[in-house]
Amino acid sequence: MTKLNSDIVAHVAKLAKLTLTGKEIEKFGGQLSKVVAHISKLNEVDTSDTDPTSQTGGLADVSAKDEIHGDMLPQADALSGSKKTINGYFTVAAIFQAKDV
């Protein structure tokens, strides 16, 4: 299987929204390549006739009634984790610049 070279590590880091230094890319590339080599052992197993399992609870389509309960998180509590709020909203970095609108 593929060794994790710097391009792959940089690409994966970008997908995962992680900012890495050049040194980190090299370090993690080496460490993860070893892990990927190990996990590639699964190719030895014949799964041609096997269905995948994603969960062991055996449950499907569990839904809650569309009712309003007494205990709901008040807006102030929901916002309490961030200092970057305004008028009951979380603020984020602008996506559009004024000139794009």
Add this chain to the structure above:
Amino acid sequence: MDIPLTIRETQEGLLNGELSAVRLVKEYLDRIDKYNRILNVYLTITRDKALEDAERVDRVISDLGKDALSAYPLIGVAVNYKDLYLTKNIRTTAASRVLENYIPPYSATVVERLERAGVICLGKTNHDAWAHGSSGENSDFGPTVNPWNKSYVPGGSSSGPAASLAANLALVSTGTDTGSSVRLPASFCNLFGLKPTYGAVSRYGVIAMASSLDTIGNFGRCTEDIEKVFDVIKGEDGKDSTAINGKWSEPKERLKIGIPKEYFIKGIDRGVENMVLEAAKTFEKEGVELVNISLPHTEYAIDVYYIVMPAEVSSNLGRYDGIRYGNDRLSFGDEAKRRIMLGTYVLSSGYYDAYYLKAMKVRSKLIEDFNEAFKKVDAIIAPVSPTPPFKLGEKTSDPLQMYLADIFTVSANLAGIPGLAIPSGFNKDGLPLGFQLMGPRFSERTLFKLGKVFETATNYKPKTAEL
């Protein structure tokens, strides 16, 4: 004063007036003040709350007398929570710099249930950040050390919860087990530790690691204490759609324990292997039948785990973007970054089929192995760790070596079955050893019965470390 080491002794003392909860809590807090700096067990000590809880306990016992126990089954029990458990208005960090100042606006279901049962909360304990680890060395706040020998790891990821009991800094503690994280530190710290059936205990309010593998586990110094806490926390709560009210199978009169040959391989420590086989013989002397069984896909479990788990981690840790809570993603430690990237890689276009889909299929095979085995036996005995506790720093330079500490524990998580870690004594170097019993889904009662059989047969007495 001698702090009682079990729930039974503690509650007897409180109910017959020999102990007061306030005095008991002051003893615990004194010990924590004395030993926490060297052991690094607690990240947050809830001093005021502990004393308030204790005062309430003393009032309730004074009002209700022996009736207090039926209303509050865990009255007076000093507990701590692994710092993945959200505790309303009490800092919860996941042992990570990302959440170093996070104050949750609500509590986990398990926390609420334990509080309603009358516990006393001593604080939040240290662990591998995000539950990523098997030794406690991945905490962003420094490692916890093993109270039995401070040069050694206490096991992880629930390092603080386990060490707290070994050091007599709490009566019971709570953890999570996604791949080994209750059973391994239990075995390294001379404790009982339960990984329950997946779905038996609500995960609501416990910071998620891998959602198809995470379980809410607990530590105690005897089987009875494990069972008492489990009975309070288990069951549906209307908030976790994977939680199920189990149809608890009552243990049979005559039980059969399977010895799986694939768990006794070259490379496992000889002392560990002998200890597990001796434990099996102990059960046999008590009338349990031993049966040789095979779990043919065991060697692939670790590889399935290190694909499925990072994949789910990469999804669950996507929420930490610094927008609604916490610091941004630059605050993640190395192990979190490794697992997020590994997960992203195995899910990414071009690699998904070869890794993630393949792993989900081999997971089915592991489950089939257990289903076949449980047609023949009621429980399976196995080592927890392939080695005795290892030294701090011994495995930190090679992530893969650390991952391989989980080879015997991950199968239970992949199959969603329960596992009870049972302490079996100390090796020639004075380090704790333990083994595990795994059973079919919802067979906790059988595991508890066997745990008690082992305690009686070995004249087991709870013990804490000399510090």
